[in-house]
Structure formats: structure tokens, C-alpha cells
Amino acid sequence: MKISKSPWVLHYDGSSCNGCDIEVLATMTPLYDVERFGIINTGNPKHADILLLTGGINAQTAPVVRQLYNQMPDPKVVIACGICSCDGGIFKECYNILGGSDKVVPVDVYVPGCAVRPEALIDGVVKALAILEEKRVKVKESMKQGYCTVDYSKIAVRMKAEDYDPATQYDAVLTEEALREQAEAKIAQTAKPAPKPAAPAAAANPAPAATATAAPKKDEGGNA
Amino acid sequence: MTAIIIKVVLYILLAPIIGGLMEGIDRVVSARMQRRQGPPLLQPFYDVYKLLAKQTTVVNSIQVLFVIAYTIFTIFTGALFFAGGDMLLVFFALSMSEVMMVLAAYSTNGPYSALGANRELLQMMCYEPMILLVAIGFYEANGSFMVNDLVQAANPAICKIPGMLIGFLFILTIKFRKSPFDMSTSHHAHQEMVKGLTSDISGTNLAFYEIAEWYDEVLMMGIVAMFFIYKNPISIVWALIACVIFYLMETLIDNVFPRVKYMAMLVSSWVVILVTAGTNLLILSVIGK
Numbered sequence: 001m002k003i004s005k006s007p008w009v010l011h012y013d014g015s016s017c018n019g020c021d022i023e024v025l026a027t028m029t030p031l032y033d034v035e036r037f038g039i040i041n042t043g044n045p046k047h048a049d050i051l052l053l054t055g056g057i058n059a060q061t062a063p064v065v066r067q068l069y070n071q072m073p074d075p076k077v078v079i080a081c082g083i084c085s086c087d088g089g090i091f092k093e094c095y096n097i098l099g100g101s102d103k104v105v106p107v108d109v110y111v112p113g114c115a116v117r118p119e120a121l122i123d124g125v126v127k128a129l130a131i132l133e134e135k136r137v138k139v140k141e142s143m144k145q146g147y148c149t150v151d152y153s154k155i156a157v158r159m160k161a162e163d164y165d166p167a168t169q170y171d172a173v174l175t176e177e178a179l180r181e182q183a184e185a186k187i188a189q190t191a192k193p194a195p196k197p198a199a200p201a202a203a204a205n206p207a208p209a210a211t212a213t214a215a216p217k218k219d220e221g222g223n224a
Numbered sequence: 225m226t227a228i229i230i231k232v233v234l235y236i237l238l239a240p241i242i243g244g245l246m247e248g249i250d251r252v253v254s255a256r257m258q259r260r261q262g263p264p265l266l267q268p269f270y271d272v273y274k275l276l277a278k279q280t281t282v283v284n285s286i287q288v289l290f291v292i293a294y295t296i297f298t299i300f301t302g303a304l305f306f307a308g309g310d311m312l313l314v315f316f317a318l319s320m321s322e323v324m325m326v327l328a329a330y331s332t333n334g335p336y337s338a339l340g341a342n343r344e345l346l347q348m349m350c351y352e353p354m355i356l357l358v359a360i361g362f363y364e365a366n367g368s369f370m371v372n373d374l375v376q377a378a379n380p381a382i383c384k385i386p387g388m389l390i391g392f393l394f395i396l397t398i399k400f401r402k403s404p405f406d407m408s409t410s411h412h413a414h415q416e417m418v419k420g421l422t423s424d425i426s427g428t429n430l431a432f433y434e435i436a437e438w439y440d441e442v443l444m445m446g447i448v449a450m451f452f453i454y455k456n457p458i459s460i461v462w463a464l465i466a467c468v469i470f471y472l473m474e475t476l477i478d479n480v481f482p483r484v485k486y487m488a489m490l491v492s493s494w495v496v497i498l499v500t501a502g503t504n505l506l507i508l509s510v511i512g513k
Contacts, residue, residue: 003273003274003277003278005264005267005270005273005274006267006270006271006273006274007274030258030259030260033255033260033261033262035251035255035260035262035263036260036261036262036263036264037263038263038264038267038270038271042419043418043419044418044419044423046281046423046424046425046426047419047422047426047430049274049278071281073278073279073280073281073426073427074278074279075278075279136277139277139279
């Protein structure tokens with residue numbers, strides 16, 4: 001059985017003109033009826049598998065998109081639907097538009113069009129399902145390597161007041177790689193003091209993680 | 225004793241299959257009512273399989289305990305019922321399982337979850353009196369609280385307590401989270417407060433919740449069947465037919481009615497309970513003497 005038989009979609013309007021949003025909703029109507037693929041348009045990021053973004057991203061919606069992405073459990077895919085969401089479209093030169101969705105979160109499938117046709121959108125979602133299946137295999141592998149699939153990093157009660165910085169809390173994008181780095185750093189921290197020769201290696205380990213991605217490091221500090 | 229164990233094991237194994245199929249039929253039939261093709265019949269099973277394969281995000285670690293307790297209590301309730309136990313005990317255990325779910329939602333501290341939990345408590349306020357009255361009604365009709373004795377009654381309970389059945393069908397809409405009364409959480413995707421009760425429950429925990437809902441549906445249909453079953457074995461067929469009709473009726477109601485405000489639910493359910501079940505009980509106690 002494949003998990004791609006029941007993809008639940010979360011739809012978010014970045015700063016779209018609503019043209020694409022109407023088309024997204026059109027796919028739910030009896031004419032296109034995406035529920036026949038088991039697709040449900042859920043409003044909850046914690047239940048969603050596919051993040052469907054419409055419209056270019058502006059300064060106000062960027063933190064929201066990041067937060068939605070971070071709240072979705074793995075495996076997850078992101079679809080940019082409409083040309084605005086792909087690279088900014090006709091709003092690209094606007095002073096407040098950062099660009100396409102890929103400026104903020106990693107996008108897996110680009111569906112162009114202005115507005116995007118429902119047929120193209122369904123096609124894009126079906127493409128995304130194959131990627132979802134690939135990511136599922138990846139998650140399975142990391143499970144085998146000993147990473148816990150239960151993500152306790154979002155436990156609210158362990159956050160302290162000083163951990164909470166409204167200015168930066170949504171800056172990090174918790175991609176699988178970033179989460180893996182965090183997990184490795186945590187394992188390195190909690191590991192028993194290694195014998196002397198291994199000590200420089202353990203010390204060197206967090207340093208590349210810190211330099212490679214500045215954003216996850218902040219979050220890591222918050223949760224520690 | 226072995227008979228009881230066999231019944232319980234059969235219930236634990238078969239109920240999720242029947243419950244999942246019931247939900248699949250419900251989704252297909254609703255789709256056809258809206259002139260859509262609809263999902264495959266096995267869609268609920270695909271959903272649960274996917275949820276089990278997903279990563280689980282936990283907001284508060286006690287949430288896991290409550291969700292699992294909800295599942296276990298629901299299974300326990302159903303097992304008690306299908307093993308032929310005490311009706312009163314069944315209903316008290318049922319309340320316990322509901323309370324576990326409410327606690328799970330409250331423990332997350334999420335605004336939508338808390339709102340869903342509040343509404344779930346309101347829903348419990350609406351259907352708990354009826355559920356208790358059903359147990360009393362069975363006692364008045366056939367003189368026992370034990371399911372084993374009730375299914376061996378001389379006459380079907382529906383002859384003496386038809387009002388109870390009407391009241392129970394009314395609250396069944398609340399229990400199945402169907403449309404006029406799907407306030408706390410809905411089996412539909414969209415709602416004004418995201419997903420209400422289950423907003424902060426994801427992955428494996430949500431799968432447990434879904435499975436518990438299947439058990440719960442089977443239990444509820446079992447109680448409906450109790451109204452028709454008596455010592456004549458052919459009555460089981462009638463009970464099954466009645467269950468199918470009433471379940472499809474719930475699907476129709478779900479598709480026809482819009483969601484109501486909590487006050488409308490509270491007033492209408494209590495009025496219906498008082499008029500149908502209350503009057504029924506009154507008449508029964510007067511005639512019985």
C-alpha cells in the first residue's frame with residue numbers, strides 16, 4: 001500500500017490575486033472531484049502532506065509560510081501553483097514581493113499558468129505524489145538509522161520565556177536536512193564524554209553545522 | 225467464559241474493519257449525493273495507513289497518553305457491550321473515553337483544540353442524558369440492564385420504547401459528528417476552527433483517534449440493533465437492515481443540513497429527548513404498573 005493514496009492538501013494564499021485560489025477550489029467541485037484520488041483539502045498543517053502555495057511571497061506572508069512548512073510532519077511536499085508562486089510572475093518587480101515560493105521554502109513541483117488550469121494542478125499534485133513516496137522511503141531510512149519519528153522538538157511546555165523571540169522565531173525553515181543536523185548536534189551534546197582522541201572530532205562537529213546554515217542554529221539554541 | 229473471550233476477540237478484530245468500511249460507504253454515498261465519483265471504498269484504510277507512516281508531532285507529551293487512553297477505553301466499552309455486559313457500565317465507560325479525548329485536546333493548549341474541547345463538552349451535555357435514558361428504557365421494557373438478557377427478551381424493545389429509538393437516532397447525529405451537529409470536530413476537512421478537537425493531533429496519534437472512531441461507530445450501531453433483536457434469531461436480519469437504513473439516513477442528514485450554533489443543538493436535542501424518550505418512559509411506567 002502506498003501512502004500517496006491519501007494526500008491531504010493544505011492550501012495557502014501567499015499574496016495571490018485569488019485567480020489561482022478559485023482554480024484550486026474548482027478542483028474540489030464535482031466536475032474535477034479530486035477526492036477520487038483521496039485528496040482532501042484540509043485546513044490544518046499538522047494533518048497535511050502537501051503544501052499548495054499560490055501567489056508570490058511578500059514580507060508579511062514569508063514567516064507564515066515558513067511556520068506552516070515547519071508545522072507539517074514529514075514526509076511533505078510543496079507545490080507552487082501559478083506563475084506568481086513559481087517565480088513572482090507579473091508582481092516580481094514589486095517592492096514588497098520577495099519572489100516565488102522557493103525564496104522561503106523548498107519547492108518540489110512548479111505548476112505554471114495564470115491562472116493555473118485545474119487539469120494542470122491535478123497533474124502537478126499527481127507528480128508530487130511520486131515525490132512524496134520517495135520522501136517516505138527517506139524517512140523510513142532515517143528511522144532505521146535511529147532517528148525518532150516522533151518530533152518532540154515542538155513541545156511547547158519545554159520552551160522557556162527567554163527562548164521565545166518573536167523577531168526570529170519563524171526565521172528557520174526546518175527542512176529534513178536541518179532537522180537531521182539538529183538531531184546530530186543533540187546526540188553529540190548528550191553523548192557520554194568520549195575518550196580523548198575523539199574529543200577534537202566531537203568539537204569540530206557542531207561548527208560546520210553552525211556555519212552551513214545560520215538559521216537552524218538559532219532554533220537549536222532555542223530548544224536546547 | 226470462552227464464549228465471552230471469543231466474542232471480545234471477534235469484536236476487537238472485526239469492528240475496525242466494519243467501522244472503516246462504514247466510513248468508506250458514507251464517503252462514497254455522500255459523493256454520489258453530490259454527483260461526484262468520490263473516493264475509493266477503502267479510502268479510510270488508506271488514510272489511517274498513511275497517518276501511521278507519517279512523522280508524529282507532539283505538542284505536549286501527555287497528549288499521547290490521553291489519545292491512547294481514549295482508544296483503549298473505546299475498545300473496552302465496545303468489548304463490554306458485545307460480550308453481553310451491563311448497559312450502564314458500557315455507557316459510563318463510554319463517557320470516560322470521551323473525557324479522555326477532551327483532556328487530550330485541552331492538554332495541547334492550542335486555541336482551536338481548546339475551542340473544540342469546549343464544544344465537545346457541550347455535545348456530551350446534549351447526548352449523555354439520552355444515552356442514560358436508553359439504558360433505563362431497556363430496563364423498563366425488558367427488565368434487565370444486561371445485554372445478554374436483553375437479546376433474549378420475549379419481544380423486541382422497539383415495541384415498547386419506540387420513542388427512545390427516535391431520541392437515540394437524534395443524538396446519533398451528534399455522536400457520528402454529522403453535519404447539523406458536527407461542532408467539536410468534523411469528518412469533513414474544513415471547518416471554521418480548523419479541525420477542532422483533533423487540530424493538534426497528528427501522525428500516529430490521529431490514526432489511533434480514527435481507529436477509535438471506527439470502534440465507536442460499530443458500538444453505536446450495535447445499540448441501534450439492540451432495539452430490534454429479541455429471542456427469535458431472524459430478528460438479527462431485521463436489526464441489520466434497520467442499521468443500514470439508519471446509517472444511510474445519517475449520511476443524508478449530513479448532506480442536507482448546515483451546521484447549527486451550539487444553542488440550537490442544546491435546545492433541540494433536549495427538547496427531542498424530553499418529548500420522545502421522556503414521554504415514552506412516562507407512558508411505560510404508567511402502563512407497566
